[in-house]
Amino acid sequence: MLNTHIMKKKITLKQIARELDVSISTVSKALRDSIEISEDTRQKVQAFAKLYNYRPNNIALSLKNRKTKTIGVIIPEIVHHFFSKVIRGIELVANKRGYNVIIGLSNESFDKEVINMQMLANGSIDGFILSIAKETLQQQDYHHFKETINQGMPIVMFDRIVNEIHCDKVIIDDLKGSKNAVSKLLSNGCQNVAIITTKDYVSVGKLRTQGYLEALEDFKITPDTNLILKVDDELVSEDHLESLENEIEGLFQGNKNIDGVFAVNELYAIIAMKVARNLGMKIPEDIQFIGFTDGVLSKHATPSLTTVSQHGQLMGEKAAELLIDNLEREDEEEHYKTIVIATELVERNSTK
């Protein structure tokens, strides 16, 4: 670059050595306070290094040590409160323990998930933390996970997991969380609680539906299939929300007696509240709502939404700890853990 500024390019051991007329090894040892080196040269070298702001080249270190001190994270989507909270948690403990975080987005696509993992598995990272793409869950093709693990690269899965793969896992107690939520509605006096959930291939959706059913059973209520709305995710993508609204409106119109709604995510709950209000129902007097998530919508909606909080950041922290513990473990005895994060019912104004 033709700049007039003094450009201090990054300096290497070799350059320091040449400049001070010693060997590379001497410089390296001097910088690491080796006893082999005389006080004299040590100070000389350290002073010079400080002056030129020497820092060891990370890539060279990675190559030599055969570890990169970097964690690869693959998530389906980043513009999403839950996932960004998880990342924050991962980053927090990763940094504390001297690791960097490299992000790959699968965008819910199987192919992108595979490509991204391949890009990173070639030495760029020491291990993965990931949540599986919907498409992968649908296709049930998990060979890329298996191969990665077989190559000796550890994986920690969070939230969207699959039992078939043996690795560390961090999940929330979806079943208990939703069972709790629905029980809350029932003890609040709701007689006809509907659920708005996803298709069953999304594991968390399935579990939350199951929690709903178990809560009903506890209260000796026979489930009414008319009150179970399984939304097709394709429809919700981006701005095709009208169809979702229509489905929900259909649910309400077809079942005038609904007085409680449990939605497996925040958006479904918010939209359902909107539809209900448009139909003239009063919240929470006529109908109560509980959502599932720890997003920003719930807190600032009107009325604010009672939700099952997922503690995304905590999940991220746990996942990172699990992975780094594994990476730094001496003995190679593997037996994989699954950490279950408790949910918490945050009561706001959409319930009595």
Place this chain on the structure above:
Amino acid sequence: MLNTHIMKKKITLKQIARELDVSISTVSKALRDSIEISEDTRQKVQAFAKLYNYRPNNIALSLKNRKTKTIGVIIPEIVHHFFSKVIRGIELVANKRGYNVIIGLSNESFDKEVINMQMLANGSIDGFILSIAKETLQQQDYHHFKETINQGMPIVMFDRIVNEIHCDKVIIDDLKGSKNAVSKLLSNGCQNVAIITTKDYVSVGKLRTQGYLEALEDFKITPDTNLILKVDDELVSEDHLESLENEIEGLFQGNKNIDGVFAVNELYAIIAMKVARNLGMKIPEDIQFIGFTDGVLSKHATPSLTTVSQHGQLMGEKAAELLIDNLEREDEEEHYKTIVIATELVERNSTK
């Protein structure tokens, strides 16, 4: 690991060479279809490599080529719609052009920003994309940026920038965006438009305030300092929102004639709407609102909020393109660009 599964560790050129009884160079050349290698050995090598799923070690390549094909991104916060959209944009074009993205969070702290940059600048990445932490802006200490640039590592700044540093920049037209928004309120018949903004050290807050003033001037209205509320960011952190509500309530109570509000971000606008509603005002009949952002709150609030959209993803895309173009440019002639992203007024139900 004592597993019974066949463990295929990652294979290297050296191992292939030994196995096939040829030299490392031959293997390398055979895999890259060099004409120096006979058809015979080439096929043999390629078959073997495919069988063992050989992939060149990225770290070794990075060391040899002295480029990592990785972009470092430093942002103040990731649990934030705008920033995560920017990241999505960065990731999109980075991946398309064969780059990885590594994330560092400054958490609005000067120290963490410096540490993070140092961690990454030691060879781990080829260049930075960043948005400056608030604390850094307050302290006006930019030596870490200067040093990084002096070392020959390019930086692209987005959104929160500072003129003092010479580098590529991507910003949105904050001034014009807010001017537009306020003009909209005024042409909609508002006589007394208040602004809820931040302290001036946040560059975007300052610019948006300026846009507000210019719009008033265009409409021949003398600004009323009582209608300008500069919120202290410290108060808004996490859950100290009540004080913000109180401040806003004070604003409304002290100026009963307010019939339009422009807020420099989404949250301020949402909270202001809530306060207004609690005071019995009808939106948009009695009072109209416009926010600034492209968040999820605006879309799903009741009433949905008219906002100035920032096109975060586009910013990310542009920033990544700028950086990669710079990295891959042959001629070293630098002259830095500043790309201005146009805003867009998304009209919803909080305005007439």
Place this chain on the structure above:
DNA sequence: ATTAATAGCGAAAACGTTTGCGTGTTGACA
């Protein structure tokens, strides 16, 4: 004065690649 110990430093290997160049083996041609 000879030997042993020690302090202080350098050479070289290793991590996994790519690539310019050298070299041995063919076959063709004069």
Place this chain on the structure above:
DNA sequence: TGTCAACACGCAAACGTTTTCGCTATTAAT
């Protein structure tokens, strides 16, 4: 038979570290 390409391959350097080993000169001990 001698010369020369062309072909096919290996050697070695380079990227920037760390670390083991070995060398040399000085010192201490006998």
